[in-house]
Amino acid sequence: MTIFKRVSVLISMILLQATLILAQQPSQQGEFLPIDQLPPEDQLPAAPLLIAAYSFVLVVLFLYIVSLARRLTSVQREMDRLDANIKQGGRA
Amino acid sequence: MPKWFLPLALVCGLMFAASPLVIASADYESTMGLVQKIFYYHMPSAWMFLISAIVCGVSSVRFLVTGDHRHDRTALAAAELTVLFGLITLVTGPLWARRAWGTFWVWDARTTSSLVSWMISWAYLILRRYGGPGSENLAAGLAIFGTANVAFIYVSVNYWRTIHPATTVVPKLPFSMGFPLWFCVAAFTLLFVLLLKLRVRVEEQQARVDELYLSLDDFGR
Amino acid sequence: MMRVAWLIVRKDLTVEVRSREIAYTTLFFAVSCVLVFAFALVRDGRAPEDGAAGILWIAVMLAGNLTLGRTFERERQSETLRALLLGPAPRAAVYVGKLLGILALLIGAEVALVPLVALLFQARLLAHPLWLSAILVSGTVGFAAVGTLFAAMLVRARSRDVLLPVLLYPMTVPVIIAGVRGTAALMQPDLEVGVVQFWLALLLCFDAVFVTLALWTFEAVMTD
Numbered sequence: 001m002t003i004f005k006r007v008s009v010l011i012s013m014i015l016l017q018a019t020l021i022l023a024q025q026p027s028q029q030g031e032f033l034p035i036d037q038l039p040p041e042d043q044l045p046a047a048p049l050l051i052a053a054y055s056f057v058l059v060v061l062f063l064y065i066v067s068l069a070r071r072l073t074s075v076q077r078e079m080d081r082l083d084a085n086i087k088q089g090g091r092a
Numbered sequence: 093m094p095k096w097f098l099p100l101a102l103v104c105g106l107m108f109a110a111s112p113l114v115i116a117s118a119d120y121e122s123t124m125g126l127v128q129k130i131f132y133y134h135m136p137s138a139w140m141f142l143i144s145a146i147v148c149g150v151s152s153v154r155f156l157v158t159g160d161h162r163h164d165r166t167a168l169a170a171a172e173l174t175v176l177f178g179l180i181t182l183v184t185g186p187l188w189a190r191r192a193w194g195t196f197w198v199w200d201a202r203t204t205s206s207l208v209s210w211m212i213s214w215a216y217l218i219l220r221r222y223g224g225p226g227s228e229n230l231a232a233g234l235a236i237f238g239t240a241n242v243a244f245i246y247v248s249v250n251y252w253r254t255i256h257p258a259t260t261v262v263p264k265l266p267f268s269m270g271f272p273l274w275f276c277v278a279a280f281t282l283l284f285v286l287l288l289k290l291r292v293r294v295e296e297q298q299a300r301v302d303e304l305y306l307s308l309d310d311f312g313r
Numbered sequence: 314m315m316r317v318a319w320l321i322v323r324k325d326l327t328v329e330v331r332s333r334e335i336a337y338t339t340l341f342f343a344v345s346c347v348l349v350f351a352f353a354l355v356r357d358g359r360a361p362e363d364g365a366a367g368i369l370w371i372a373v374m375l376a377g378n379l380t381l382g383r384t385f386e387r388e389r390q391s392e393t394l395r396a397l398l399l400g401p402a403p404r405a406a407v408y409v410g411k412l413l414g415i416l417a418l419l420i421g422a423e424v425a426l427v428p429l430v431a432l433l434f435q436a437r438l439l440a441h442p443l444w445l446s447a448i449l450v451s452g453t454v455g456f457a458a459v460g461t462l463f464a465a466m467l468v469r470a471r472s473r474d475v476l477l478p479v480l481l482y483p484m485t486v487p488v489i490i491a492g493v494r495g496t497a498a499l500m501q502p503d504l505e506v507g508v509v510q511f512w513l514a515l516l517l518c519f520d521a522v523f524v525t526l527a528l529w530t531f532e533a534v535m536t537d
Contacts, residue, residue: 046125046126046127046191047126049127049130049187049188049190049191050126050127050129050130050187052187053130053133053134053183053184053187053188054112054130054133056180056183056184056187057133057137057180057184058108060176060179060180061176061180061283064176064287065287065290068287068290068291068294071294072290072293072294072297075294075297075298075301076297078301079297079300079301079304082301082304082305082308083304085308086304086308156530156533156534157533208483208486211483212483212484215479215480215483215484218476218479219470219476219479219480222471222472222476223467223470223471223472223476224469224470224471224472226469226470227470229466229533229534230466230467230470230534232533232534233462233466233530233533233534234463234480234484236526236530237459237462237484237523237526237530238484240522240523240526241484241487244487244515244518244519244522245486245487247487247515248486248487248490248491248515249486249490251494251511251515252490252494
């Protein structure tokens with residue numbers, strides 16, 4: 001595996017651990033806001049929002065890193081192919 | 093890749109892995125409770141959004157002035173990161189706002205100007221992708237205009253609406269909240285540098301491949 | 314340099330007066346735009362509050378987009394832009410000339426649009442004509458300054474028709490905010506001059522900064 005596949009696998013393993021750690025925290029309901037802050041029919045539990053926010057960040061970063069790694073390996077492959085061609089003294 | 097890349101990448105990964113623990117140890121904020129913890133990712137990504145926009149603008153100026161394509165590659169990489177961090181900011185913000193302000197989106201000065209600046213960076217990427225040959229110069233011009241426009245966008249939207257908490261929150265943070273924040277800022281900054289380097293590297297390799305193709309064409313004739 | 318710019322303006326006007334193509338199409342498009350808004354928004358014979366200001370400016374920006382596209386399309390077809398750039402005229406003069414031509418077209422369209430919008434939406438647009446003209450002209454200058462540069466930049470690009478609005482609209486957000494808010498402030502029964510002056514000042518600053526920026530970067534981005 002190239003170095004970038006290795007790095008992305010490592011980072012994804014770390015991220016997976018982090019998500020597991022976060023999920024294992026005792027499920028805490030946010031302190032409910034005093035009633036004059038939100039309309040009463042609208043008391044949202046905060047935990048889903050929090051988890052959604054953090055998961056979103058991690059997923060987006062992960063996807064971007066994976067896409068970068070893929071682009072880099074494909075360019076690298078093309079470069080190696082061209083190098084091999086040149087060594088053989090041939091055309092592209 | 094330079095020697096420092098892999099060790100820094102490991103440090104960055106570890107910092108991100110540790111961040112939930114660090115954040116969990118922070119005190120709860122009195123009025124917003126649990127959901128305020130989104131702040132520890134939302135603020136650093138907002139700052140990275142701003143920093144990558146500035147890097148893009150400065151590189152574009154240097155590119156137009158010197159014609160050196162390295163600056164162009166940096167500008168393109170920075171624009172992608174602007175879109176990335178902008179996306180994170182614009183999604184985590186509303187998720188926080190839903191609980192803190194009661195609604196996902198408000199048309200206030202900072203949110204709206206962030207949205208508009210984000211759209212300008214999207215426009216930069218679209219131009220680079222679909223503009224055909226010669227679009228590097230055009231995109232550089234766009235980036236410069238976009239950077240110059242930030243003040244105007246902010247002032248006009250600000251006078252139009254305002255509800256965002258003031259920027260004075262950060263200096264007054266108690267240590268229990270300040271430490272997680274700066275920890276996350278460090279992690280995000282490291283991430284930004286690493287991603288920028290990676291992305292520029294992709295462009296550099298692509299440029300070398302293109303050169304090789306061109307030289308092969310000449311050779312083959 | 315102004316002499317060269319003036320020559321370019323005269324050339325454009327002469328061509329335009331003969332065919333009147335862009336002027337008519339722009340005007341017609343702007344009017345149909347306003348009509349579409351009327352059908353969409355007028356309910357029970359009444360328009361939404363402050364709707365007229367927004368509709369006026371949206372119609373101007375949409376029509377302006379078309380005008381910019383058409384003006385440079387014409388240049389592209391006869392390769393005259395390249396000829397202009399290859400000639401000894403300073404490039405900034407080319408920019409200023411095209412800008413003035415486009416301004417003339419857009420302001421002409423606005424002269425027709427303002428009474429129409431005032432009529433269809435029962436808006437007191439003509440209550441303070443001097444302030445209104447100041448806001449309209451400075452806003453149009455801001456929009457046209459950025460638009461002329463982008464349209465000229467895109468002349469040789471692929472997908473230029475769709476790229477122009479994609480690039481132009483986010484960039485001219487301050488113009489539309491200031492223009493609409495300024496015009497809406499003018500329509501209030503008791504005029505607050507301070508508010509109108511603020512928006513006008515913002516527009517004038519925008520114009521100054523972006524015309525200057527365009528003059529600086531025109532040379533660098535038109536490298537073809």
